[in-house]
Amino acid sequence: MNIHLINPNTSHHMTEQMTQSAKAVANAGTQIIGRTPKHGAVSIESHFDEAMSIIGVAEEVRQADSENANGMILACFGDPNIWAVRELTDKPVIGIAQAGFVMASMISTQFAVVTSLQRTVIIAKHLLQQYGYAHLCPQVLAVDMPVLALEDDTAFKAIINKSIEARDNGAGAIVLGCGGMSHLTEAIEQAVGIPVIDGVKSAVKLIEAMVGMNLKTSKHGDLAYPIAKPFLGDLQRFGA
Amino acid sequence: MNIHLINPNTSHHMTEQMTQSAKAVANAGTQIIGRTPKHGAVSIESHFDEAMSIIGVAEEVRQADSENANGMILACFGDPNIWAVRELTDKPVIGIAQAGFVMASMISTQFAVVTSLQRTVIIAKHLLQQYGYAHLCPQVLAVDMPVLALEDDTAFKAIINKSIEARDNGAGAIVLGCGGMSHLTEAIEQAVGIPVIDGVKSAVKLIEAMVGMNLKTSKHGDLAYPIAKPFLGDLQRFGA
C-alpha cells in the first residue's frame, strides 16, 4: 500500500519530519511517500497561504494518482482546499485536521485543539463547524508562535501549558493543531497525561483503514471529477 | 491484535455473520473474536431492546478486557450505551453507527442511512445529532422490515430501492443502518453504483487504526472508570 503524504507547504524539512511521524505508525506493508510541492509558501499560516497551496498540491495529487497511490494525506492542519482535492481523485484523501477530529471524537466526549498562531484559530473553528465537531470541541487555543518556530523549546513548553489549560478546563483529549507539532506528540502526551492526537499519524491510520475496506471517494455528485475545460495562463496545464 | 466484536443481541447467527464481514477486511495480523452475550434480546429494534443490552454487553466488555483485547466493536447500529461501555475500559471502543458515519464523512459531502424498521429512524437521527453529522446526513430511510428478516430477497430489493432513492436525492454514499445488512454490502453497492458503507467493516478498520497508533479511550474526566460502588439484586456482580 502506497500513501502519498502531501505537505501543502514547500518546506522539505517539515515534509521529512511529518513523513517520519507517519512511518512510525504505518503498517508493515504501507509505504509512506512524503511529497513537497514545487509551488507554494514555505509555511501556511493564513487563508491566503492555504488558498495558494492548491497549485502545488494539485500537481502532487495528479502525480500520486498516476503513480497508483492508494490514498493521500493533505498534511496541513487547515485541510486547505480539501473538497477540491477530493474531486481530483477517487482515492481516499484526508486532511490532518479532520483526521485528528475523527480520532478525538471516538475516545472522548469533549476535546480541545492546541494550535500555532492565534490567527489560525478561526480556520480550525470553521473546519469544526463544517465537519460537525464544533459542539465536541469548545476550546481552540493558540500558543501564538509561527509554524516554523515550533521546534524550539519555548514552543514545546507553551504547547504543554496550553494543553494542560485545556485539560483542566474539561478536555478529555488534545488534538495538535499543526503538522509541525507531530514529532512532539509523545512528549506532550507524557507531560499532559491525557491522549494527545497528532493529525499526521491519525491520517495514516485512517487512509490505511479506508484502503483496507476498499473505500473510495464518492464520484457520484458533489465530488465527481471536475468537468474538463480550458484553463488559461499559467494554469493551462491543468485544463482540458 | 485481538478485536472483540460484541453483538449486543443474543442471536448467534447474526454474530457469526458480522464476524465473517469483519474478518473479510481485517489485517493479516488481526484476530476477530465474535461474542454473543448471554443476556439480552434476540434482536434490537427499540430503545428498550437497546437499553437492556447493557447487562450482556458489560459482561462481554469485562471479559474482553481480562483477555487483553486490543479494542472492541459494539456491533449494533444504535451504538447502544456507547458512553457506558467506553467508561468500562481504556481500550478503544466503537459503535458501528459512528464507524459508518466517520467513513461516510471522509468520502462524501452528503450521505444517507438506510435502515430496517421505521421506528429505529429516530435512533439514527439522535446519534447523528449527538456525533455531529446531522447536517451531513439529511436522509435516514427505512425499509420497515424487522432485523431478523433482512436476509430474504424482498428485504434485499427494498434496501436497494431505498438506496437508489437516497442517491437520486443527492446522497454521495449510503451507510447501512443495521449490522444484519453487513453481508449484503458489496451486492448493494454494485446495484446502487455509489459507495455503500457497512458499519461492521468500518469499525474493524477504525479499531485497527486506533490500536495502530496506540490511541486509547480517555480516562480523564467524562469517560473515567465508573466509581466502584455496591450494586444490588441481580446486578451485585457488577458492583464493588
Place this chain on the structure above:
Amino acid sequence: MNIHLINPNTSHHMTEQMTQSAKAVANAGTQIIGRTPKHGAVSIESHFDEAMSIIGVAEEVRQADSENANGMILACFGDPNIWAVRELTDKPVIGIAQAGFVMASMISTQFAVVTSLQRTVIIAKHLLQQYGYAHLCPQVLAVDMPVLALEDDTAFKAIINKSIEARDNGAGAIVLGCGGMSHLTEAIEQAVGIPVIDGVKSAVKLIEAMVGMNLKTSKHGDLAYPIAKPFLGDLQRFGA
C-alpha cells in the same frame, strides 16, 4: 391520582427524601408512591451506573403499569434510558432533568444547572442538546462531590456558591442537577435570591398536568410498545 416516583438507584434513603419533596407539592388528591428498584447501583454517577439502572427501573415501570399508576417519574437527573422507559407504557413519564429544564424555560431566558460530580456535567449537556435547551442554559456547573455526600454542610455551601456564581454570570434561574439536592431547594433559593428549581417537584407537577388533561405517551411510531420477542439469560422474564 397515583404517581410512581421511581428512583433509579437503590438507596432507600434517597427515595424517601425525594418522595417527601414530591409530596410537599403534590395536589390533595395525588398519591406519591416512592419506589426503590431491587437491582442497580446505590448511586448514579456515571454513564455506566445510568445504563445499568434499566433492569430495576423496567421492573418498576411494569409494576406501576399493573397497579394502574397514572404517571411515573424517573427520579435521577440524567433521565437514564428515558426513551426506553417511555416505550414500556402509555402513561406519561418524565425525567427530573427534563422536568427542571421545562420549568426553567418558562420563567427565565437563561438558566444554569448546578450538579454534583464534574463527570456528570457531560450528561446534563447531552440532555440539554437532545431536548433543545442548550442555548437557554449556557452554564452547567459542578460542585464535584458525590451524590451520597450531598447532605453535609460543605456540599450545601458549595451548591450555594456555584449558584451565586451562575447568577452573577447571567442565569435567571438555577436547576438543581441531582435528585439528592431536592430537600435543600428552599434553603438554596433563599441564599441565592433567584428561582431555584428542583426536578423532583417539577416532575410531580408536570405529571399531574399531563394526567389532568389526559395526555399519554404517544404509541404511534417511535415510542410504540417494544415488539415482543425472546430475551435470553437473566433477562428472560422481560421477553415474550
Place this chain on the structure above:
Amino acid sequence: MNIHLINPNTSHHMTEQMTQSAKAVANAGTQIIGRTPKHGAVSIESHFDEAMSIIGVAEEVRQADSENANGMILACFGDPNIWAVRELTDKPVIGIAQAGFVMASMISTQFAVVTSLQRTVIIAKHLLQQYGYAHLCPQVLAVDMPVLALEDDTAFKAIINKSIEARDNGAGAIVLGCGGMSHLTEAIEQAVGIPVIDGVKSAVKLIEAMVGMNLKTSKHGDLAYPIAKPFLGDLQRFGA
C-alpha cells in the same frame, strides 16, 4: 387559584370558547377568568396583529396582577410579546404555543404543528427556534383558513387531513396551532388516532403546575420589571 386567560384578540366569542376549554381541564380549586382586551384586532393573523395586541394585553396583565391572579395565559398561538408580558409581572405566564410544545416534547420524539393561515407558519417556526424545539418539530402545516373560519366543517376536515398527513410523515403527536381550534381537540384526536394537544388546555395545566410549586417568573436580570419611565401620547398611562 385564579388563572387569567388573556385572549390577545378582541373577539369575545373566542375568549369564551377558550375559557370553556380551559375550564374543562382545570383542577377543582382553579378558577379560570377569561379576559378580552379592550384594544386590538378581532383576530390575530400576522406579525402586525400580534404586535398591536400589546396595548390591550398589557392592561389585562396589570389588571390581573392587581386582582392577585396566580398566573396568566397568553391565549394566542404566536405567544405575542411573551417576554414583554413576563417582564410586567412576577406571576408565571405561559403562551399557548410554548405550552403545547412543552407537552408534545414530553410524550413524543417528533411532533407537528397544524395551524390556520399559511402566513403564520413562519411565526410558529420562529417560536420553535427560539424555545429550542425546532429539531423536534420538523413539520409545521397550515390549512390556510382564517382564524375566525375555524369553526365551520370544512376547516374541521382540513385540520384532520393535515394532521393525518403529519402523522403518516412521522409525527407522534399534533399540536394545534391556534386557540380557535381548542374546542375541536377531542374530535380531531379521535379522527387522527395519535395525541392531539391543545395549547389552551396545556397552558392551564402548566400554570397550575407552576403555581403549585410556587414558581414565579424570575425577576433577576432579563425579565426584571421594566424600569419606570415616562410614556408619551396615548400610552401615557403606562408610564411612570
Place this chain on the structure above:
Amino acid sequence: MNIHLINPNTSHHMTEQMTQSAKAVANAGTQIIGRTPKHGAVSIESHFDEAMSIIGVAEEVRQADSENANGMILACFGDPNIWAVRELTDKPVIGIAQAGFVMASMISTQFAVVTSLQRTVIIAKHLLQQYGYAHLCPQVLAVDMPVLALEDDTAFKAIINKSIEARDNGAGAIVLGCGGMSHLTEAIEQAVGIPVIDGVKSAVKLIEAMVGMNLKTSKHGDLAYPIAKPFLGDLQRFGA
C-alpha cells in the same frame, strides 16, 4: 431619495442625534427625515418598552408610506417589531441591529456587540440567533448604563473599555449596541483601533443600497400586507 429614520422612542434629542449620524454618511441625493413618534417610552430598555413602541412606529410607517418614502430605518438596536413593520409596507425597512450585524459580517470573521444595559444583552442575543449571526458574534457585552446616560464621559470610557476587552478576546470589529452611541462611533474607533460599526449609519447605507437596486420587501407570503380587519378600542384607527 427619501429615507425616514424612525426612532421608536419618544426622545427628540436622540432622534436628532441619530439623524445627524445618518446625514453624515448619506449620499448627496439622499434626504434623511428623522421621525419621533407621538406615542411610546422616552427610552427603550426592556422587552416591554420595545413592544409598546409599535403604536407610535406604525403611525410613522404609514405616514412615511403616504409621503412616498423610499425606505425606512427602525432606529433602535432591538429592531423592535421588525417583522410587523415590514408587513406594513413594501418599501425596504431595516433595523439598526440587523444593519450593524450585516456590515460586521462582511469585514470580519468574528465580531462583538457592546451595548448599554445588561438586561438588553438577551435582546441582542435573540436577534443574533434569529438573523443567523450567533456563531459570528460570541461576545455581547454591556456597560450597564441607561440609554439616556450614554452621553456622559463615564459612559464613553466604559464603552471603550468593553470594546477593548472584546478586541483582545478575538473580535475583529465592534457593533455598537444602541442608537444613542451613534455620535461616538469615530471616537471609539480611534481609541480601539479596529472597525467600530454604528447601526444607524449602516442602516442608511443599506437602505440606499436596496433602493438603488429597486429591492422591495417581499409581499409574497410571510410579509404580505396584514389582512384588513376591525381593530377595537384605542386602536380603531389601525383597523379596516
Place this chain on the structure above:
Amino acid sequence: MNIHLINPNTSHHMTEQMTQSAKAVANAGTQIIGRTPKHGAVSIESHFDEAMSIIGVAEEVRQADSENANGMILACFGDPNIWAVRELTDKPVIGIAQAGFVMASMISTQFAVVTSLQRTVIIAKHLLQQYGYAHLCPQVLAVDMPVLALEDDTAFKAIINKSIEARDNGAGAIVLGCGGMSHLTEAIEQAVGIPVIDGVKSAVKLIEAMVGMNLKTSKHGDLAYPIAKPFLGDLQRFGA
C-alpha cells in the same frame, strides 16, 4: 468611487455581462472596472475550479489595491477563497453569494437559491451554513445546466420554473445562484412575481454602502495581512 469587479473565471464575455449588470445599478459617481484574470478556468463549476481561481484573483486584487480601488467584488457565486482575498487588502470585498444572501435576508423571512449545475448546490449550502443563513434558505435548487449555457432560452425557462417551484414552496424571494444569470434578473422577476435578487447588483450596492461609511476589512486578527514569506516555484512573485 472605483469598484473592481473581479470575475474569477477567465471568460471575458461573462465579465462583460456582469459589468453591465453592475453598471446598471451603480451610483452616478461610481466607476465599475470589470476585470478578467489572466489565469484560471473558463467557467467555475466545481470546488477545483474555485480553488484554482486564487492565482488569477490574487493578481487582480493586488492590481486593484495598487490602483486605489475603493472596494472589490468577487463575482462568482461560490465566493471562492473569500477569506484569503479579504486578507490581501483592507478595502471592503464582497462575494456575490454573500451579497445576495444579505439582500434576501432583509426583505423576506425565507428565501431560495436557484443555481446552475446540481453539483454546485453543496457549495451554496456550505456558504449558507458558514455565513449563518442556512435556516433562512431551506431551498437550494439547480437547473443542472452548465454556467456557459445559461444564456439560451431553455436555461431561461428552467430558471423560471425552478423559481416558481421555490415560490410555491414558501420562498419570499429568489437569489440567483450564478453570476451568469445576472442579465436575466428582471425578466425572471417579472415571470415569477416575487423579488429576484442578483448577487452582482447586490454586491455593487453593498460595496458602495461600505465605502460610503468608510468601512474597511478588519486588519485586526483573523483577516490581518498575510505574513510576508517566501513562495516557491511559479508562485515566487507572490512571496516576500
